[in-house]
Amino acid sequence: MTxxxxxxxxxxxxxxxxxxxxxxxxxxxxxxxxxxxxxGQFVMFGTFAGVAMLLNAQLPWPVGYxxxxxxxxxxxxxxxxxxxxxxxxxxxxTIIIGTVAIGITMQNAALLAFGSxxxxxxxxxESVNLTIAGATISGHAVAVVIVTAxxxxxxxxxxxxxxxxxxMRAVAQDIKAARLMGLKVNRLLAxxxxxxxxxxxxxxLMLGPxxxxxxxxxxxxxxxxxxATIIGGFGSLPGAIVGGLFVGLSEVLGASYxxxxxxxxxxxxxxxxxxLVRPQGVFGExxxxxx
Amino acid sequence: MSIRVPLLVGAVILIAGLTLxxxxxxxxxxxxxxxxxxxxxxxxxxxxxxxxxLISLGHAAFVGAGxxxxxxxxxxxxxxxWLALPAAVAGTAVLAMLIGVPLLRLKGxxxxxxxxxxxxxxxxxxxxxxxxTGGTNGISRIPELQIAGHALTDERSYLWFAxxxxxxxxxxxxxxxxxxxxxxxIAVRDDETASSMTGIDVPRVKLAAFVLSSVYAxxxxxxxxxxxxxxxxxxxxxxxxxxxLAMLVVGGEGSIVGxxxxxxxxxxxxxxxxxxxxxxxxxxxxxxxAILIFLPSGLAxxxxxxxxxxxGLMKWPALVAASKEARP
Amino acid sequence: MSxxxxxxxxxxxxxxxxxxxxxxxxxxxxxxxxxxxxxxxKSTLLNVLTGLALPDKGRALLDGWDMTRAATHKRVRGGxxxxxxxxxxxxxxxxxxxxxxxxxxxxxxxxxxxxxxAMAVLDQMGLAAEAQLPIGSLSYGHRRMVEMCxxxxxxxxxxLLDEPAAGLNSAxxxxxxxxxxxxxxxxxxxxxxxxxxxxxxxxLAERIxxxxxxxxxxxxxxxxxxxxxxxxxAYLGEGYRHAGV
Numbered sequence: 001m002t003x004x005x006x007x008x009x010x011x012x013x014x015x016x017x018x019x020x021x022x023x024x025x026x027x028x029x030x031x032x033x034x035x036x037x038x039x040g041q042f043v044m045f046g047t048f049a050g051v052a053m054l055l056n057a058q059l060p061w062p063v064g065y066x067x068x069x070x071x072x073x074x075x076x077x078x079x080x081x082x083x084x085x086x087x088x089x090x091x092x093x094t095i096i097i098g099t100v101a102i103g104i105t106m107q108n109a110a111l112l113a114f115g116s117x118x119x120x121x122x123x124x125x126e127s128v129n130l131t132i133a134g135a136t137i138s139g140h141a142v143a144v145v146i147v148t149a150x151x152x153x154x155x156x157x158x159x160x161x162x163x164x165x166x167x168m169r170a171v172a173q174d175i176k177a178a179r180l181m182g183l184k185v186n187r188l189l190a191x192x193x194x195x196x197x198x199x200x201x202x203x204x205l206m207l208g209p210x211x212x213x214x215x216x217x218x219x220x221x222x223x224x225x226x227x228a229t230i231i232g233g234f235g236s237l238p239g240a241i242v243g244g245l246f247v248g249l250s251e252v253l254g255a256s257y258x259x260x261x262x263x264x265x266x267x268x269x270x271x272x273x274x275x276l277v278r279p280q281g282v283f284g285e286x287x288x289x290x291x
Numbered sequence: 292m293s294i295r296v297p298l299l300v301g302a303v304i305l306i307a308g309l310t311l312x313x314x315x316x317x318x319x320x321x322x323x324x325x326x327x328x329x330x331x332x333x334x335x336x337x338x339x340x341x342x343x344x345l346i347s348l349g350h351a352a353f354v355g356a357g358x359x360x361x362x363x364x365x366x367x368x369x370x371x372x373w374l375a376l377p378a379a380v381a382g383t384a385v386l387a388m389l390i391g392v393p394l395l396r397l398k399g400x401x402x403x404x405x406x407x408x409x410x411x412x413x414x415x416x417x418x419x420x421x422x423x424t425g426g427t428n429g430i431s432r433i434p435e436l437q438i439a440g441h442a443l444t445d446e447r448s449y450l451w452f453a454x455x456x457x458x459x460x461x462x463x464x465x466x467x468x469x470x471x472x473x474x475x476x477i478a479v480r481d482d483e484t485a486s487s488m489t490g491i492d493v494p495r496v497k498l499a500a501f502v503l504s505s506v507y508a509x510x511x512x513x514x515x516x517x518x519x520x521x522x523x524x525x526x527x528x529x530x531x532x533x534x535x536l537a538m539l540v541v542g543g544e545g546s547i548v549g550x551x552x553x554x555x556x557x558x559x560x561x562x563x564x565x566x567x568x569x570x571x572x573x574x575x576x577x578x579x580x581a582i583l584i585f586l587p588s589g590l591a592x593x594x595x596x597x598x599x600x601x602x603g604l605m606k607w608p609a610l611v612a613a614s615k616e617a618r619p
Numbered sequence: 620m621s622x623x624x625x626x627x628x629x630x631x632x633x634x635x636x637x638x639x640x641x642x643x644x645x646x647x648x649x650x651x652x653x654x655x656x657x658x659x660x661k662s663t664l665l666n667v668l669t670g671l672a673l674p675d676k677g678r679a680l681l682d683g684w685d686m687t688r689a690a691t692h693k694r695v696r697g698g699x700x701x702x703x704x705x706x707x708x709x710x711x712x713x714x715x716x717x718x719x720x721x722x723x724x725x726x727x728x729x730x731x732x733x734x735x736x737a738m739a740v741l742d743q744m745g746l747a748a749e750a751q752l753p754i755g756s757l758s759y760g761h762r763r764m765v766e767m768c769x770x771x772x773x774x775x776x777x778x779l780l781d782e783p784a785a786g787l788n789s790a791x792x793x794x795x796x797x798x799x800x801x802x803x804x805x806x807x808x809x810x811x812x813x814x815x816x817x818x819x820x821x822x823l824a825e826r827i828x829x830x831x832x833x834x835x836x837x838x839x840x841x842x843x844x845x846x847x848x849x850x851x852x853a854y855l856g857e858g859y860r861h862a863g864v
Contacts, residue, residue: 035400035403037533082580083580086584087583087584090583090587092346092399092400092403093340093346093403093536093540093544094540094583094587096400096403096533096536097533097536097537097540097579097583098579098580098583098584100533100537101537101575101576101577101579101580101583102576102577102580103576104572104573104575104576104579105572105573105574105575105576105577105580107572108570108572108573108575108576109570109573111572112569112570112573219530223407223411223529226404226407226408227408230401230404234400234401261418261419262415262419264411264415265415265416268408268411268412268415269412271404271405271408272394272405272408272409272412275394275397275401275404275405275408276393276394276396276397276405279397279401469730470730471719471720471723471730471733474712474716474719474720474723475720475723477709477712478709478712478720480711481709481710481711481712482707482709484671484691484703484707485703485707485708485709485766486709486720487670487671487690487691487692487695488669488671488691488695488700488701488770489692489695489720489721489724489769489770489773490692490695490696490721490723490724490773491692491720492690492692493692545711
C-alpha cells in the first residue's frame with residue numbers, strides 16, 4: 001500500500017511532465033497544424049537551460065528559472081521564424097521532417113555545449129520529504145503536480161478569460177476569419193510557439209531533478225507526449241492532460257507491477273488501440289484529416 | 292511505359308556504381324554499400340508514400356523484420372542464406388499485411404503516429420526478447436553470402452552484388468510505376484473518392500503499396516544483415532524510419548531516381564560535413580531543413596520543368612479563375 | 620425492368636432530412652434529369668447511388684443487383700459511372716494516364732490494350748491531342764472532359780453527371796450536349812443529369828425529376844414539368860429566368 005502511494009505520486013509527477021509537453025504540442029498543432037517532432041527536444045532544451053543557469057552560471061533558483069524560461073521563450077520565437085514561416089505551406093510530411101531535422105540540430109548543439117555526461121538538476125524543494133500514510137513522498141514530485149495544476153489553471157484563464165487567449169483560439173479555429181476580424185494572426189501564431197516552448201521549458205526544469213538528464217532525453221519524451229496526445233484526443237487540451245497523466249502512471253505502475261522492460265509497450269499498445277478503435281481519443285474532438 | 296526506361300535506370304546504376312567501386316577507398320565503399328541498401332528501402336518507401344501517400348514512420352521496423360528474419364534463420368536454424376532471404380521477405384510481407392489491414396484505415400498524421408508506435412513497439416520487443424533476438428547485444432556471426440563459391444566478404448564484391456540488387460529493384464519499381472498498379476496508387480493519393488469512382492479498390496491498393504514497400508524494406512534489411520554480419524535493435528529504431536522518409540523527401544518523393552539520390556546524399560552528407568568537426572550533425576539538420584525550404588520537390592525536381600512536376604500545384608479554384616479570365 | 624432503380628431512399632444529416640423517400644428509376648439508354656434548388660438533395664442522391672454515403676432507408680438496384688450497401692468500386696465495376704461537381708481528375712497523372720486508370724476496370728488487359736482503349740475514348744470526346752499533357756496545363760472545361768473520359772473508359776451503363784455544364788462557356792455547353800446525345804444514342808448509355816442550366820436540361824432530358832428539401836415534388840416530361848404549378852412555385856418561377864436559357 002505504501003508502495004502504491006509512492007508509485008502513484010511518482011507516476012503523476014512524471015505524467016505531469018508529459019502532460020505539459022503534450023499541451024505545448026497540442027497548442028502548436030491546433031494553432032498552426034504543425035505536428036512538431038522536435039517537441040521532446042524542446043523539453044530537453046528546458047532541462048539544459050536549467051543546467052546552464054543553475055549549475056553552470058550558479059544563479060539562485062528564482063533568477064535561474066526566470067532566465068531559463070526567458071531563453072526558452074526566445075527559442076520558441078526563433079523556431080517560429082526559422083521553421084514555421086518558411087515551411088507553413090508545405091505538405092505535412094515535409095513539415096514533420098523539417099521538425100525532425102531541427103530536432104537533430106538541437107540535440108547535437110546541446111551535445112556540443114554540454115557533452116554527453118548526464119547532469120542532475122537541483123530542485124528548490126529537494127530536501128523536503130513528506131510522509132503520507134507511512135509512505136515517503138519526495139517533495140519535488142508533489143511540487144511538480146502542484147505546479148502543473150497551476151499551469152493548467154493559468155492556461156485556462158489565458159484561453160478563456162483574456163482577449164489574447166481568445167484571439168489565439170480564434171486563430172486555431174479559423175485562421176481566415178481571424179484575419180478578417182483584424183487579429184494580428186502572425187503575432188498570435190508566434191505566441192503559440194512561444195507558449196509551447198515555455199511549457200516545454202517548465203516541463204524540462206521539473207523533469208531535470210527526477211532523471212539524470214542527458215542530451216538524448218528528448219526523443220523518448222516526444223514519443224510519450226505523442227502517445228498522451230493520441231490517447232487523450234488529438235488537438236484537445238484536457239485530452240493532453242489526461243493522456244499525459246495516464247502515460248506517466250502506466251509507465252511507473254507498469255514498470256513495477258508488470259515488467260520494466262516492456263513498460264513502454266503498455267502506453268504504445270494503448271495508443272495504437274485507441275488509434276484503431278477510437279482515433280479521436282478520450283476527449284473526442286471532431287476528426288479532421290489535416291494530413 | 293516502355294521497357295526502355297527501367298532498363299536505362301538499371302544500366303545507369305550499374306555503370307555509375309561499378310566505376311565508383313574502382314575508385315573509392317574501402318571506407319567509402321562501405322558507405323556506398325549502406326547507401327545502396329538504404330536506396331532499396333527508400334525505393335520501397337516510395338510506393339507507400341511517394342505514390343500512395345501513406346505516411347509511414349515504421350519503415351525501419353520492416354527493414355528490421357527482414358534483417359532479424361535472415362539472422363534468425365541462418366544462425367538458429369542454420370538455413371542457407373539464399374533460402375533465408377526469400378523466407379524472411381515473405382514473412383515480412385505477411386507482417387505488413389497483418390499490420391496494414393487495421394492501421395491503413397487511418398490517414399495523415401494519425402497513420403504517421405500509429406506506424407511510429409509500431410516501430411517503437413518493434414524496437415522494444417527486439418531489445419527485450421533476449422532468448423530470440425539476443426536483446427541489445429543483437430545477433431552476431433551471421434554467415435556471409437556466397438555466389439558460385441566466392442564469398443562476398445570484402446566491401447567491393449559486396450557492393451557489386453548490392454548494386455545488382457539495387458538495379459533490379461529500381462527497374463522493377465519503374466515497371467510497376469508505369470503499370471496500372473502504379474497509376475492506381477498515384478490516383479489513390481490524389482483523390483480517394485475519385486479513385487473509388489474509377490473502379491479502384493482503395494483499401495486494397497493501399498495495402499498492396501504498403502506490403503510492396505515492406506518487401507523492398509525486407510530485402511534491404513536481409514542484405515544489411517549479410518553485409519554487417521551483426522545486427523542489433525538500434526539499427527532499426529524509428530529514427531531510421533524518419534531517415535528513410537527524409538531520404539525520400541530530400542531526393543524527391545514520387546521519383547525512383549529521387550529515392551536513390553536522397554539515399555546517397557543523406558548517407559554521404561555527414562561525411563562531407565566532417566570538416567565541421569564535432570558540429571557536423573548539428574549542421575546536418577540545418578542542411579536538410581534548407582533543402583526542404585529551397586528545393587520543395589527534392590533533388591529530382593531540380594531539372595524537371597514546372598509543368599511536369601507531379602504536384603498538382605494548380606487547384607481547381609485557380610483554374611476556374613484562370614479560365615474565366617481567358618474567356619472573351 | 621429498369622436498369623437503375625432506387626426506392627424510398629432516405630438520408631438524414633443530423634436533424635436535417637437531405638432525402639426523404641425518394642424514388643428514381645432509369646431505363647436503358649434513358650436520359651433523366653434531376654433538378655431542384657441548391658440544397659434540395661441532388662448531390663446527396665448521387666452520393667447514395669454511388670455508395671459515397673449510405674442511406675438510412677431504401678434500396679438501390681443496378682440491373683436487378685442490390686447494391687444498397689456495396690462498396691463504390693464494386694458499383695463502378697457493375698456499370699455505374701459518375702463525374703463530380705467541379706471535376707476531379709488525378710492531378711499527378713497525365714490526361715492519357717487518367718483515362719487508362721478507368722480502362723483498367725477490367726483486369727487482364729495489357730498496357731497496350733489499356734492505352735488503345737483510352738485513346739479511343741479521348742478521340743471520341745475530342746481530347747486526343749491533349750493525351751500526353753499534365754492535368755495542370757488544361758483549361759477548366761478540358762479538365763472536366765478528362766474526368767468524363769475517365770468515367771467512360773470504365774464502360775458504364777449508367778452515367779451520373781453532377782452539373783457538367785457549370786463553368787463552361789456556351790460553345791462548350793453546345794459541344795457537351797452533342798457528346799451526351801451521342802453517348803445515349805450511339806453507345807446506349809443511360810444518363811442521370813444534375814444541372815442548373817435549364818436550357819440544357821430541356822434539350823436533353825426525356826424525363827425530369829424535381830427535388831425540393833429532399834422530397835420529390837414532381838416527375839414528368841419537360842413539357843409537363845414546365846407547366847407543373849408546384850415546380851413553378853418551388854423552383855422554376857425564379858430559377859428559369861435566372862438560368863437564362
